[in-house]
Amino acid sequence: MRLGGRLQAAIEVLQDIKSRRRPAAEALKDWGLSHRFAGAGDRAAIGNIVYDALRERYLLEWRMDSDDPHDAAFGALLEDGGLSLDELARSLDGDRFAPEPLSEHSRNMWLTKNIDEAPDYIRGNLPQWCVPLFQDIFGSHWLDEAVALAKRPPLDLRVNRLKAKPEKIVRELAGTGAKPVSWFDSALRIPPIEKLKRHPNVQAEPAFQKGYFEVQDLGSQIVARLAGAKAGMQVLDYCAGAGGKTLAMAADMENRGQIHCYDAEKARLAPIFERLRRSGVRNVQPHVNISELDALKEQMDIVLLDAPCTGTGTWRRRPDAKWRLTDGQLERRIAEQKTVLNATLPYLKTGGHLVYITCSLLSSENDKQIATFLKENPQFKEIDMKNLWQQHFGKDAPRPVFPEHGLVLSPASTDTDGFFISVLEKRST
The missing domain is CATH 3.40.50.150 (Vaccinia Virus protein VP39)
Known part of the structure; x- marks a missing residue:
């Protein structure tokens, strides 16, 4: 699939989530079952757009001046997919599976709105009624916590010390980006996904099948x-x-x-x-x-x-x-x-x-x-x-x-x- 088809698919999934108030994992799974031609890379890219749009929902809606899933998907691709408006437009040009382009209003809003002027709960992508609850535990640092909670997570592994040591797993997972966590003796970490890439399928590795490690935050x-x-x-x-x-x-x-x-x-x-x-x-x-x-x-x-x-x-x-x-x-x-x-x-x-x-x-x-x-x-x-x-x-x-x-x-x-x-x-x- 080209980028236009992936973006259109993400829009459809986001619309499904919004209209039926269903978990994102279920909506993505159903889309995949009904579009079996989509490869693993396609599904990963679509998932990235969907999850980024959900993580940063408030800020994307504010920047686009729109709560339409169409615009949120575009915003997620612009914010986390590493593309500018012009680069995205060129990538979608001539793609018959691409969605309708952004409206002129949404484009202008994206280019001219200053994130620093957004209300704190929007910058933190936090439901407004939850702000006092975050302030209760984090005090003046609540916004930092909310912002961090809206970022892509890493992939963490726990080395099974009954069978292996961290250095052995690092060697076996060479190429995945897995590195030891310096202050925790059984943990390895693969950094967060970049752009439209995907985490390596570590559960397909022989080391996983042998029980040398588990996926665990x-x-x-x-x-x-x-x-x-x-x-x-x-x-x-x-x-x-x-x-x-x-x-x-x-x-x-x-x-x-x-x-x-x-x-x-x-x-x-x-x-x-x-x-x-x-x-x-x-x-x-x-x-x-x-x-x-x-x-x-x-x-x-x-x-x-x-x-x-x-x-x-x-x-x-x-x-x-x-x-x-x-x-x-x-x-x-x-x-x-x-x-x-x-x-x-x-x-x-x-x-x-x-x-x-x-x-x-x-x-x-x-x-x-x-x-x-x-x-x-x-x-x-x-x-x-x-x-x-x-x-x-x-x-x-x-x-x-x-x-x-x-x-x-x-x-x-x-x-x-x-x-x-x-x-x-x-x-x-």
């Missing part, structure tokens, strides 16, 4: 490490999902001890069986029925709870979720978190650690949730997260944000997806 790797799982421990990963943090902890435990992983939705847990086989992890027991956990009560050294949340910390990768979030959804997540927090308590032994994690940046799901929990459960005390950070990571590591009851990772502060973690110790009653 650095923030997720960090919170798994901060959980403190060590060889010989008994651990419960209560909302395990597909098992990314389970696998990371298993490597930290050197396959010694036991990790029990459970998720209320069997479909979410299903991928872990193949991942365990590939990674060579032998100390994990998946559980699909809650009754299977009865024997674990008051036995766990660590209960890790990756709680259901709004996912605001993942907006770089799922920008469409930003525009679907409502305050009603936020309130439901807060209620669910409180319920699941209480559900984990029977499994923890005295002296054990409850590790509360979300991929959210909102205090109401994080710091305030823990504050309420501590008031209602005086048998728990907090672990000092600043000290915990220093114990695990050296002076070269970036500094997270430290609210009262945990720590926050974010694109601006730590160059990761957004995560919150708080570690609580159960004392004798």
Whole structure:
């Protein structure tokens, strides 16, 4: 496909997302199924345009003075595709599959509007009702965080230290751009996509098939490490999902001890069986029925709870979720978190650690949730997260944000997806 066809396809996908309020991944998948002639490079380029338009929706609409998906797709291509208006016009000239060109009004707006004059919430591509929520945690730096959350993310890999060392993976992935993260011993990073290119398909590499590494955001790797799982421990990963943090902890435990992983939705847990086989992890027991956990009560050294949340910390990768979030959804997540927090308590032994994690940046799901929990459960005390950070990571590591009851990772502060973690110790009653 030429650029014109790719751009037209992106417009169609954006129109589908807008009219049906559906996830971008679903809309792109359906487009691909109905246009099987499109190659992998075509689909990647179309996806880049779509996701860039969603990440920077407010700013693109403001610069174009238009909320039409047609103009947003053009704006995304101009902003992140590395083309000027004239270069884009020449690229589309004579392409019968190209969309209608930009109107004269939109062209003029793009050329004459000064981004610095846009309201802060537009420069940050942040729903206006979320601004106070970001100010609550980030204070005067909220705009920097919002801007970083609207940029393309890198591709992070976790080296499976049960099977390989980082330098081995770097050699095997030569040509992909993968480089070690200097301050984290198990992480490799491939830089963000440039223009209309695509990330390498690392899961097709023999090293992946052999279980030498997993695809996992650095923030997720960090919170798994901060959980403190060590060889010989008994651990419960209560909302395990597909098992990314389970696998990371298993490597930290050197396959010694036991990790029990459970998720209320069997479909979410299903991928872990193949991942365990590939990674060579032998100390994990998946559980699909809650009754299977009865024997674990008051036995766990660590209960890790990756709680259901709004996912605001993942907006770089799922920008469409930003525009679907409502305050009603936020309130439901807060209620669910409180319920699941209480559900984990029977499994923890005295002296054990409850590790509360979300991929959210909102205090109401994080710091305030823990504050309420501590008031209602005086048998728990907090672990000092600043000290915990220093114990695990050296002076070269970036500094997270430290609210009262945990720590926050974010694109601006730590160059990761957004995560919150708080570690609580159960004392004798």
